[in-house]
Amino acid sequence: MPANFAPSAADYLRILPEIIMTVAGVLIMLLEGWLGENKKRNLSVQTFVAFAAALVSAVAANGNPGLSFSNMLIVDGFATFFRVLVIAVGILSLFSATQYLKREHAESSEYYALLLFSVTGQCIMATANELIMIFIGLEISSIATYVLAGYLRDDKRNNEAALKYFLLGSFATAFLLYGIAWIYGTTGSTNLSTIRIALLTPGSETNVILAGTAAALMFVGFAFKVSAAPFQIWAPDVYQGAPAPVTLFMSAGPKAAAFAVFLRVFMTAFGPITSRWEPFVWSSALLTMIIGNFAALMQTNIKRLLAYSSIANAGYVMVAIAADSQIGVAAAMFYLAAYAFMNIGAFAVVTHFSRQGEKFVNVEDLAGLGWKQPVTAALFSIFLLSLIGVPLTGGFFGKFYIFKAALDANLVWLTVLGLLNSAVAAYYYLRILVVMYMKEPGEATLSLQPVGVGIAATLWISAVGTLVLGIFPSVVLNFATASSALVK
């Protein structure tokens, strides 16, 4: 325990992104009162500035990596990767939310503030080096997301989504906490590195069993947050019910952050007892892929379909975790980045298309989009192709690395079944493409307005991101590989 507890300047620098976002969140709520009704639109600009500043400071913080605040936080490549990722997700969801809120006549500073706070929580998760910090970060992120999911509180679907998300989320968190309590009891600490050391010291057999039990309980909590089977069950309902830009955010940000802590906890703290948790991650990965892909086959609601696709994608990342290697971690990181872009892009199209009150959310409604708005449809196609895993997109390389990592770890059957799954997955993405390009435009498509600035920005950035990750994967992959070494 360090003797001097007073935080140093370096400590503050390392949590500068969180500080910026929190302060900005508070300021924006205050600003609304001063600005008055007609200046509301500037709120999104200010939020963007805050995000951008946080992004810069997150990158800057990586220049001076290390532990801070009595080992509560760790800033390293891994943390920076996920911080940048979740802040980027925040920015993209901000772009698409602005237009949505205006459309629903629900623009208010609280939405932006909650978005900022939620991303703050995810940044804390990314940097946390302590189970208790992870827990608090997770709760900040989750509670803000619960509220966002029910943001349009006069909408029945919003309510239901929020309630389901909240009740089941808290339920799963209780399991996570119980796991934390047991790991504390087993090792006498909640610091990840200390736990690792404690588990490495040759102890009694019972100790390992208890640690395994604790790992299983924590697995429940994390698997719930990343929507991995058999704890994926909340995701379709919540994704369907929440406002489209919130779904966009939920499916990328909190998920990425939850995977970050998942990776860090299981690789660092539970690294010594791999043989205990690897099998259940393995089974969960397989189950997740199968449930996600096969259930998506028969969906008609596009939000629900994408929700199942999001579950299936979580399954692929679980495969990378099951590989339990440095390459696996790097693959998971890469895939999460690629997934964030393609998924956000897809949901941005849904946001744009659904119109006020989310009237048009069926796959069939998209009929003829390819002719009515060729550019939107083309961008959507890029995202779908990436989700299918066609070369030159991020999704392809993501899957490539993941399955390569799995093969390197001798998970031959998982690789075979995973590849089969991604072959099945092509079918339901394809259905969207077919409807878009090969059906006559229907009522929904004909009444479509041009794409607004915010959603256009989201679409283009996501498309560029997807393609860049597919054509020049080295840039991100090298960073991921370098930083994955730190997670051990």
Place this chain on the structure above:
Amino acid sequence: MNLWLIPIFPLLGFLLNGLLGRRLPKAMINLIALGSVALSFAWVVKTLVGLGPIETKYIEHYCTWIQSGTLNISVDFAVDRLTAIMLMVVTGVGLLIHIYAAGYMEHEGGYYRFFAYFNLFMFFMLVLVLAQNYLLLFVGWEGVGLCSYLLIGFYFTEQFATTAGNKAFIVNRIGDFGFSLAVFLIVRQFGTLDFTKVFDAAKGLPAEASTGILTIITLLLLVGAAGKSAQIPLYVWLPDAMAGPTPVSALIHAATMVTAGVYMIARSASLFSKAPITMDTVAVIGLATAFFAATIGLAQTDIKKVFAYSTVSQLGYMFLGVGVGAFSAGIFHLMTHAFFKALLFLGAGAVIHGLHGEQELGQMGGLFKHMKITAITLFCASLAISGFPFTSGFFSKDAILVAAYEHAPWMYWVGVLTAGMTAFYVFRAWFLAFTGDYRGHAHPHESPLVMTGPLMILAVLSLAGGFINIPHFLEPMFAERAENQGLAWLSAGVGILGILLAYVFYVAKRGLADSFAKAAGGLYTLVYNKYFVDEAYDATVVEPLIEGSRTVLWRGVDAGLIDGTVNGVGTRSRGIGSILRLAQSGNIRSYAAWVVLGSIALLLAIGFSGGLR
């Protein structure tokens, strides 16, 4: 040599036409689309002239694509003799078909879109051919599949076109599954994807140690090749793919893309030749496909369908060739096939064009006097595909059959029989279309020069293309096979016999065919319905997939298990509607029950078995 320019031209064409095409006049679109392919062709010629005899492989390295651990994949293009042939075929035939398409698509909607996709296809096909490692090849491989899908579904208003596009895509996914698994295994085994390194490493492996893994890898590659090249059992998509515009059928589904599987096997010859089991499988699949598709071709009445099944059949020949180790013969046939099959399709397109969209042979007849050029050029192509002496097909097909004879004589005999059938049904189509009396209602007319020009060039190539001695050219890469004049003449004789039979059945003694079909009865029905393979696929693969997930997820688990314990069995089973519920019942408590069940399962596993070891 700037090899990268070769694929870049069509890519530029795609971008220009794709982004600006809507606002450009047709002449401009033509200029961009045709010009880019012409430039690409010119650059190929310049490169090949510049490289001279290409004794060794010429490789250009551009950049490192992926550096991950020990795996290093770079963007490299390479030219060797095999590539040179493919480049000439792809850009040359591609250019001719582009020119033809400018005439054919004249009055179709979405003109710019069509050429944008067409150019994109050329780009990916050239990447596929030039690639120097498996990953880059896979990029091209997937890309051409995508373009094929887009172009099959080009007439999006027709429901059939969309389902056909789906079928093509999904079957190709099965092939891709095999291919990608093979790629992973190659990485695992050799630590690289670079062709030269992989093949050198494979050569260095001792036979006992390598046979097993190489057999698996090559079998998986074969799955990929079979999907792309429409071999049994993955051939079902190709006949349906004819729903696309005819130039697409000619370029993608006859001359170039579908031969990618053959090219890939020839490219991986070093791996395949060390896996005798796979080689035999390739040969048997090829032969079976050739025979099987030929029998189906006998009974088709749609002119494009006839040629589609003949494509499947000819691809089977190529597989037979590479399967028996005669890689050069396989590639030889690939080239000549590109000439005469492109010609057959373009000719068929000209007929359809002249008849305003009529494709049924029953609605044709006596067209010779209306469209002489088309008829004559098609006749040349038919001669070539029948293996008539001294046409291109004669040389290439017989090279394959002779090699097959040396491998196993029975393969030769089946092959010869197939050759006879091929000659029969191709000429059957020709006679039905061009001789006799006109049976249709449209006003047939000859196509413009922009369409007949390419036909004539291809006709010359189909007749004389066999004198390009490909096996000799490829000798440094693949050992040349012995010749056997006697066998060659025998199969040519069977071909001529087939032509004569067709003449007897459809010109000299009309009605004989019908009575014959009647006599065959059930057999004819079976063949006419393509052995009910499509129906079997639906029943065995597609339906169970959908139905299975529906049944298992909707009914089984939740209704029985969760609701049973939570709410009591009695009430919930009331009403049929409530039986149809998933695990996703929408009920929070049931969701929580799932979470609990999952956790209990985990804990039990940990507690009892000491951690699921």
Place this chain on the structure above:
Amino acid sequence: MTALIFLIFACIAVFCGISLVVQTHPIASALSLIGVMGSLAILYLQLGGEFIAMAQIIVYAGAIMVLFVFVIMLLNAGAETPTFQASTFVKYLGIVLLVAFLGLISFIIQAALPKTEGVVFGGFQGTAADVGRKLFTSYLLPFEVTSVLILIALVGAIVLARKEI
């Protein structure tokens, strides 16, 4: 003495816990929960957690539960109306399974836990001063971060409950 107190309050806690699960009226459930919390506070005291025992009473039983009761009153929530009749067999099966599962867990804990000395009253005193010292040194950051959490809860509750968006 320690054992007796433990047994008494453990029994109260379990009894109240069961009561929470079986009562159909939410107010009854809420009161049961307060009972659990109160008895747990005593157990905390036994374990030397004086600060946490007080917080348990003041924060949990005092603030959070009042909020619950308030909402129950506000919404005028009545007793649950059974929407179905669970068959007796299933009911008893459920109880048996639950007891069996709890027994199993108890057994595992009993067997797997390292044998340490028992709890005696006063064996360890975590005074409020100790807690405070740690909270503002080692745990400074999480402590500060929880302020964000509270802020979110505040904003969230307002967003969801106010009249217009």
Place this chain on the structure above:
Amino acid sequence: MPNAVPLSWYLILSAILFGLGVAGFIFRRNIITVFMSIELMLNAVNLTFVTFSYQFKQVDGHIYSFFVMVVAAAEAAVGLAIILTVFKNRSTLMIDDVNSMKY
């Protein structure tokens, strides 16, 4: 009767309470009661923390349970607000009635 209580008794008690919380979540139909079951689970967790704190003779466990309480308070505020909105829209507190999205 022994004067010292084995630590495992406390842990068993917490496991039982946790299990009761889980049971409450699954078997109760009033949303508020379901939510209270979660609070019961969190209480069980707190007991575990405090027990282990005794075992290690350090106050860290107390601090963890303190944080859990803070989180529980925050959750209660937001959760009850969500329940309020659900009630406003549907005029019901029965959890089984909130199932419009399924399959």
